[in-house]
Amino acid sequence: MLGDKSKKERNLLCMHNKFMNLIAIFEAINLKVPMKILVCISNVPDTTSKINFTEGDTKFDTNGVQFVINPNDEFGLTRAMWFKEKQGATVHVATVGGPQTEPTIRKALAIGADEAIRVNAEPADGFFVAKQLAEIVKNGGYDLVIAGRESIDYNGGMVPGILATLLDMNFVNTCIGLEVDGNTATALREIDGGKEKLSTSLPLVIGGQKGLVQESDLRIPNMRGIMMARQKALNVVEPVEASQPTQDQKFEKPAPKGQVKLVDADNVGELVNLLHNEAKVI
């Protein structure tokens, strides 16, 4: 077993050396085409927002709500910046939304994206949004599409997967780590109770989340970035025809919680009793 292992390692080292030589040759004759990345951005209420509904509970009440880049998308955008800085990738961002979403997409430009595209339509449902983005990806020839695993407002969690399938691209969901080398990609995916390493290839779509980069890696745009963002292209395109198979008819808020039942810290046995006899959960 040990012998096998060291043989494997030697082989790997040998392969690695050969590979590095190849890379050196490729770089010398400038054959490595940098990756083209599209990061899909959803414009969502800030995580601290209190959620209210209006117009007879048929609409989300945006009154007084601050909008931000969807957190799952922001982890992906930051990873895309890494690919830009380390591997020379080009990074575009796209969103489906009205003119009110432009401050959010400008923020993505200020963080470092090169160009932005806004599809001028309300994001009616996940299928509709995926169709719009598929059109952008098809026309833009992107190698890698990074979207969030879900938006924190409507939680559909379907846009990246539908988009990948419509365009016959590879797809990894709940992605918490991504390396790309040439045409090959290695992705880490969160599974229930652990993680899974996957090997795949470009063109690829991921549904990303925290883990792609850490919270501390997220960037706050600086003044220079904000100034530069004003010069960058924000292209507005009109939507393509697409069906909308789902419609939210009505919203409701969770029922208010009753008063908490306090148990004395010196009488912990009472909690066990309540959990067994009253709540019946143990």
Place this chain on the structure above:
Amino acid sequence: MSVLVYTESEKGKFKKSAFEVASYAYKVAQDLGTNVTAVAFNANDEASLGNYGVSKVLKISNDQLATFNAKAYADALTQAAEAEGAKVIILSSSADTKFLAPILTAKLSAGYVPNVVAAPDSTSPFVVKRTAFSNKGFAHTEISSDIKIIGVSNNAYGAMENNVSASVEDFNPSLGDSDFTTKSVEVDKVAGKVSIADADIVVSGGRGLKGPENWGMVEELADVLGAATACSKPVSDLGWRPHGEHVGQTGKPVASNLYIAIGISGAIQHLAGVSASKTKVVINNDPEAPFFKAADYGIVGDAFEVVPKLIEKLKEFKAQNA
């Protein structure tokens, strides 16, 4: 025209959620006047699905599918749906299922609604209740497409016994190389530890525990209860616990029967993420902590005194009720 249900298994054994989605499918089938057909991949004891209302099981035995592969599983389910002429497909809310659901949706040009928490409001029009805004609200969503896919939240509808005799048929989907362009290399899972998604009880710790070295009692409490361990966002950001344990709006949602929060103040994002849990217990030394407003039971006290006592009392309780 049957209602199709994907019944998930692990190492041949059906998961608890498989019985929940089968029960949900039975309810929908009754409303539509039809039967339930289940699709089971490399599972044992398929006929047991009959206890939850399944009339027919399409049994897939295929070594290529021994490890979960979203594209290949979605392709097999698409072929099953087409063979059955299914108009409604019921799925669970596991990480694997949420991976394959959008692929299935696109292949069938279906309408997909995940995180559904109750039986349909109505089947004509087809309207379901789901969580939205990361558990800060609910939406009643109409699905108007010909084929409808519903992802049922874990622990929401429950498993209900409906004794039906289930016939088992072999089903051989035709799969090609294009189904396996993304391959599993390695699965890293802590053996013998219950995952947050599958857990009936979750024990969670926050910054109030002061440091990663103090997690021993959280682990021990979880052990006694057969619970999963979790943590708040600051704890995972500080690197005290792995990211996979972070629960809340940007982490994992929790929908357990019992959620015990220790040293967690209860930021709005955290409360949203755990709000689907049925019973919530908070242990915190600050009586003003927002979590007390969202909890069912609370103890104001020092976690380092309360938790060891609770472990002791639970051990006594277990000894008496063994």
